[in-house]
Amino acid sequence: xxxxxxxEVISVDSMQVYRGMDIGTAKPTIIERRGVTHHxxxxxxxxxxxxVAEFRRLARRVIAEADRPLIVTGGSGLHFRAVVDPMSxxxxxxxxxxxxxxxPLDDLVDELRAVDEESGTRVDLANKRRVVRAVEIYxxxxxxxxxxxxxxxxxxxxxxxxxxxxxxxxxxxxxxxxERIARRLADMRSGGLLEEVARLRDRLGRTARSAVGYAExxxxxxxxxxxxxxxxxxxxRTRKLARKQRTWFQRxxxxxxxxxxxxxxxxAERVLEAxx
Numbered sequence: 086x087x088x089x090x091x092x093e094v095i096s097v098d099s100m101q102v103y104r105g106m107d108i109g110t111a112k113p114t115i116i117e118r119r120g121v122t123h124h125x126x127x128x129x130x131x132x133x134x135x136x137v138a139e140f141r142r143l144a145r146r147v148i149a150e151a152d153r154p155l156i157v158t159g160g161s162g163l164h165f166r167a168v169v170d171p172m173s174x175x176x177x178x179x180x181x182x183x184x185x186x187x188x189p190l191d192d193l194v195d196e197l198r199a200v201d202e203e204s205g206t207r208v209d210l211a212n213k214r215r216v217v218r219a220v221e222i223y224x225x226x227x228x229x230x231x232x233x234x235x236x237x238x239x240x241x242x243x244x245x246x247x248x249x250x251x252x253x254x255x256x257x258x259x260x261x262x263x264e265r266i267a268r269r270l271a272d273m274r275s276g277g278l279l280e281e282v283a284r285l286r287d288r289l290g291r292t293a294r295s296a297v298g299y300a301e302x303x304x305x306x307x308x309x310x311x312x313x314x315x316x317x318x319x320x321x322r323t324r325k326l327a328r329k330q331r332t333w334f335q336r337x338x339x340x341x342x343x344x345x346x347x348x349x350x351x352x353a354e355r356v357l358e359a360x361x
Contacts, residue, residue: 086353090154093122095144097159097168100296102128102135105285108278109298111269131285131293138174141167148249157251162333169249175222175233185217186291193220201229214295245338254359255334256352258345262331266323274316278302297322 087094100110104127107114112126124147129135145168148155157168166172185193190213197204197219204210207230208219219230258265282302285293294303298319305315334340343359346352 086356087121087156088119089353089357090156092154092156093124093151094118095147095155095157095168096123096125097140097144097157097161097164098125099137099140099161099164100293101126101159102140103131103133103293104129105131105288106281106293106296106299108273108276108281109296109302111273130288132288132290134290134292136174136177137163137167140164141172144168160330162330162337165334166337169247169251170245171248175228176225177221178225181221181224182217185220186213190216193217196220197223197230201231204230207231207234214291247339251339252360253337253340254356255340255342256345256356257331257342261345262327263324266327267320270316270320270323273298279305279312282306297326 086092098110098112100106101112102125103110106112113123125140125144128143141164144164148168157165159165193213193216194210197208197210197216200223201207204219209215222233223229278298279302282289282299283306285299286303286306289299289303294300301310301315301319301322304310305312310318335342341359343355346355
């Protein structure tokens with residue numbers, strides 16, 4: 086599509102920003118990029134933290150400076166909307182974050198539940214990274230997870246009025262998504278995901294090491310599971326993530342959905358027709 090339109094590409098994948106994390110993020114190869122400029126790929130080192138707010142700032146700069154059409158594409162609904170919509174982000178405090186990360190998960194969960202009995206419906210209480218962020222936001226703003234979610238839902242219609250005009254098409258693989266996930270993971274396994282994670286294991290920061298695929302392989306490398314068990318778990322979590330992404334995007338009334346087509350050229354034609 087970029088070749089047809091003379092366009093450049095902006096990736097809104099939350100993990101393709103990290104250098105070296107190529108196989109596990111399904112990052113497009115140099116050959117697949119076909120000489121087309123791709124933005125928001127290989128932006129920071131894997132040990133770095135890179136917030137959605139920082140992603141928004143850099144992507145908005147790319148858009149402001151562009152002199153060609155831009156194709157925004159990728160998997161993270163939050164990062165997509167951060168680029169095009171009027172979104173605000175809760176504050177953060179490095180010292181408080183460090184204190185919370187050193188606190189046992191059970192203590193953090195108890196704190197959340199004490200101020201918000203329904204926090205478990207809003208936050209994955211088994212995911213320490215998300216629990217830490219929820220407690221950090223509460224301590225800095227006084228907003229519990231349920232209160233923030235209620236405010237977000239009330240403002241959702243207004244948030245679908247973009248700050249940057251765009252035309253959106255979603256390509257839905259339908260029931261074939263599980264088969265495609267299994268096939269992609271098989272390619273990752275044979276393509277060297279294990280070796281990639283082993284090479285990066287001492288450099289993966291808090292966010293990078295939590296990525297689906299990397300977290301599970303790290304556990305395997307530390308003796309936590311067999312390789313077959315590891316890839317079975319990656320597949321399970323990838324399917325869950327895909328369902329979550331689909332739900333996120335399908336709430337957006339601005340996206341026109343078309344079915345998946347295995348023929349790449351025909352798929353591009355269909356998307357261009359939908360954009361016309």
